[in-house]
Amino acid sequence: MKTLIIIDVQNDFMPGGPLEVPRGNMIVPVINKVQSYFDLVVATQDWHPKNHKSFASSHFGKKPFDRIVLNGVNQTLWPDHCIQGSPGAELYQDIESNRIAAIFRKGMDPEVDSYSGFYDNNRQLSTGLSGYLKDKGISEVHFCGLAADICVYYSILDSILEGFYATLIEDASSPLFPDKFDDIKCELAKLGVHIITSSDLHPK
Numbered sequence: 001m002k003t004l005i006i007i008d009v010q011n012d013f014m015p016g017g018p019l020e021v022p023r024g025n026m027i028v029p030v031i032n033k034v035q036s037y038f039d040l041v042v043a044t045q046d047w048h049p050k051n052h053k054s055f056a057s058s059h060f061g062k063k064p065f066d067r068i069v070l071n072g073v074n075q076t077l078w079p080d081h082c083i084q085g086s087p088g089a090e091l092y093q094d095i096e097s098n099r100i101a102a103i104f105r106k107g108m109d110p111e112v113d114s115y116s117g118f119y120d121n122n123r124q125l126s127t128g129l130s131g132y133l134k135d136k137g138i139s140e141v142h143f144c145g146l147a148a149d150i151c152v153y154y155s156i157l158d159s160i161l162e163g164f165y166a167t168l169i170e171d172a173s174s175p176l177f178p179d180k181f182d183d184i185k186c187e188l189a190k191l192g193v194h195i196i197t198s199s200d201l202h203p204k
């Protein structure tokens with residue numbers, strides 16, 4: 001079963017949002033186009049309580065992009081984003097959602113961030129995504145969404161650890177820090193991840 005996982009295509013990550021990803025809106029037509037090529041489409045949604053410890057605003061004297069150690073794990077501090085129930089946490093208005101069978105929310109524990117759609121950054125709490133996919137007999141997953149170098153990247157790493165074959169659709173994903181993305185792509189390729197563009201995919 002061909003499976004597409006759409007990571008965090010949410011308003012706050014779009015240009016003009018508090019944690020905007022360059023070209024974040026440009027990938028949306030590509031994601032919408034390729035959805036019909038897949039048998040199963042699922043999505044993730046960053047979904048933080050308003051006092052989340054990944055927010056710089058939760059730490060006196062800290063500012064966004066400062067780095068701290070949070071409960072033993074390195075943590076970049078972010079602008080407030082994707083607060084549960086807020087308009088910024090909604091899936092982006094232009095993303096076609098009719099074919100999304102399930103949405104896995106993450107980052108709900110205020111004490112730990114969750115870049116990956118599978119596990120939190122401490123690798124303690126599972127979202128259930130791995131079990132959901134395995135229950136459906138899926139062994140291979142394609143990734144797209146935001147941000148390519150953070151939540152998509154960590155989701156791919158966890159998917160490998162969970163035994164899935166992973167593919168990144170590069171033009172359906174965009175990095176927060178484009179300068180460092182070539183290094184990440186090299187690392188993923190060495191781990192056996194296929195990196196393709198949407199033109200490599202074909203309708204069913």
Ligand SMILES: [Zn+2]
Pocket residue numbers: 046047048054081082107
């Ligand atoms: Zn977040």
